[in-house]
Amino acid sequence: MTTTLIDPWPAPRVEAPVDAVVSLPGSKSLTNRALVLAALADGPSVVRRALRSRDTLLMATALTTLGATVDTSGDDWSVTPGQLTGGGSVDCGLAGTVMRFVPPVAALASGDVLFDGDPHMHNRPIGEVLTALRGLGVEISDDDRGALPFAVHGAGAVRGGTVVIDASASSQFVSALLLAGARYEQGVDVRHDGKQVPSLPHVEMTIAMLRQRGVVVDDFDANRWLVAPGPISAVNCEIEPDLSNAAPFLALAAVTGGTVTIRDWPLQTTQPGDELREILARMGCRVELVDAGLRVTGPDALQGIDIDLRDVGELTPAIAALCALAETPSHLRGIAHIRGHETDRLAALATELSNLGADVDELPDGLAIRPAPLRGGVFRTYADHRMAHAAVIIGAAVDGVLVENVGTTAKTFPGFAEFWSGLL
Template sequence: MSSRVYSPEAPQGEYAAPVADAPLDAALAIPGSKSLTNRELILAALAEGPSRLIAPLQSDDSRRMVEGLRSLGVVVEEVPGESPFGPDLLVHPASPFSGGATVDCGQAGTVMRFLAPLAGFASGDVLVTAHESALHRPMAEMIRAMRDLGVDIDDGGHWSLPFTVRGHGHVRGGEISIDASVSSQFVSGLLLAAPRFDVGLHLRHVGARLPSVPHIDMTVEALARRGVHVERPAAGEWIVPAGSLRAKDIAIEPDLSNAAPFLAAAMVAGGSVTVAGWPPHSTQPGAQLADILQLMGGRVSRRGGALTVAAGRGIHGVDLDLSAVSELTPTLVGLAVFADSPTTFHGIAHIRGHETDRIAALAANVTALGGSAEEMPDGIRVIPPAVTGRKLTSGTWRAHHDHRMATTGALIGLRVPGVVVDEIGTTAKTLPQFTQLWDEMLGGR
């Protein structure tokens, strides 16, 4: 395992994806989970005293969260830690939060959906906005829910970003229903703030589907670590009592979804890749990689707190519902183009509203390289060259402002010479060290 210290800066522009000219034999550490880092930053800002986040993620998304909290008067200090990816964070909560602030969410869905309810606790107006490429991301249901809870919001009648929260120092809370079919972050954002609501929260999901349930489980578990017990009387229903949140030092797990392209690389290029610090239990969707990669033909093993994936006798096509783990879809599509039979992923209509329409972007990119991929209303079907007889060719892989699209292009490039990712800088959103780690995996080339 390398003991190097990694640069927090991501390269920009085109990236000629390197081809793996030999089987891999790599052992890597992966930076902290974005989902956990941003949840713990919110809870630390609401806690009854200072909290330390140990080995948190340092990326565009986490920096946006830190900057947003600082704009509300929360003190977030960088303090030396042991992670090779950056410092620990010491968070001193503020009460009440400052008004007269602007929260720029960048492209971070967690920031726009988690910080918006906190703006109701501010003593004045808080403008919530985002990068122009993220203004399309769904927020209408969140705005409606916040209004039902007593938050005063001026959105100009557009039900979208940007909008102004006219903070009154407290949020009433109460009983509401919400349709979180397009994003589980609506549920998590409300649950995280709920202990500080005047009367707590009784929340019901009323939509047909609830995507990314593991992320909601992650939120409930994070609240429990700080002494808040969330009742779940029925599926899609949560009750959070009003009360205080414990100050606590929290170690952040590695981001298991960011580990996905590295583990999948062993199956594409041959050999094996080991990721250190793999937790024995995790609510991260990436925890399901072990089972999914094994189903697709990988050989998976655990030893000494690490997960290893080695190439098996080929990559197998599958038919999977990815509704609980939709963020893994781009990496799994990258695997599917090398499979021995067609693959269908479904239950993922909601990823059309992520950084880009991921279903459309994946289908277009695979097709541009000479492959075959078909959009479905709630998924994607990949027919690999092993079936079509067509060979994948060189070409441009478009990132579409989407970090997971960029890493998938690099994954396919391990076996297809001449693949160029048009903007590798998008990886800075959750993994600015991606190219450093990718080169290290390939033997430091």
């Protein structure tokens, strides 16, 4: 049964320390990369414990549109590659991975593939990927806008070769080209020219998954990634829990002085969300890897933090919410690139936290947050699931917080609001 949520949704206030054990859905980042590689592989494979969310279902539909068969009926999704064909349309929704990872695959199809998405997606950067594909011999029609909507005119093959891009706005620009590069006639040699690439752990995740499938990747030189041409082996894989989605739940322990355990936390992972362990420890939490998973116990008083979040920008909304509840000042740096995420997250966080009484300065590449008494009110989410995470964290510690469009969390965690309420 589907529950109809009030909008704005009243975030549950927590009056006592929580004590909870949480099992998280699978990682969106791992699921969508695994689906792309499975669709390009040399045989059928299974993506076990795939995340079932709007973003991953959009990816499955996109790859099906291009000729693969993706069976999403169970918890384990089977993928059978097919002849890549054009003539269809891809709905990117609000999924940056679909908008950026699928065009390099569509370039291998025979025929035209149209791309569009939700209105918010028309402002997200994609131009570097399209320019790179043109440099590799692919015809693109976008009216020189470098944004949705656009069309990829596939010719059945891609020459490949060397391409220079500026990936300072998103590491997904690099991953997009690497994922399909082995299927290009000359492979792909991606060279970055610009400011530091953000979220580099996501590129490392892509490389690790390519190597698991027998693809030769040379990343010895900084800002250069070379994928050799060749087959992509069909590999069955199991998706880890989404560690970035752990942020609001672990934050519950931090703000209530309680204990939250995330089941099945991997001992080794390429997910950037693993950095939550160090961040929460620096803010005063006790952090332990135990048999059940990761256990976090909150402090008597939460401490602020001065930290560069360049590699884990997706965690910024949750960390900013914690900083607004801390008893000492915080400075979050290195995250200018998150202005190009689902919304301008720096501007959105500064606005919404300030509206609830927080003392926040929006900086060119981050936020400065000082202790201040918070109050209730409406927290807008801008169709951004991570903004909703920030809102529920504040709501757990402050009376009367109302979350606008909490349903946007379905992007990576369907049923989040019901799950959150049930947990509390």
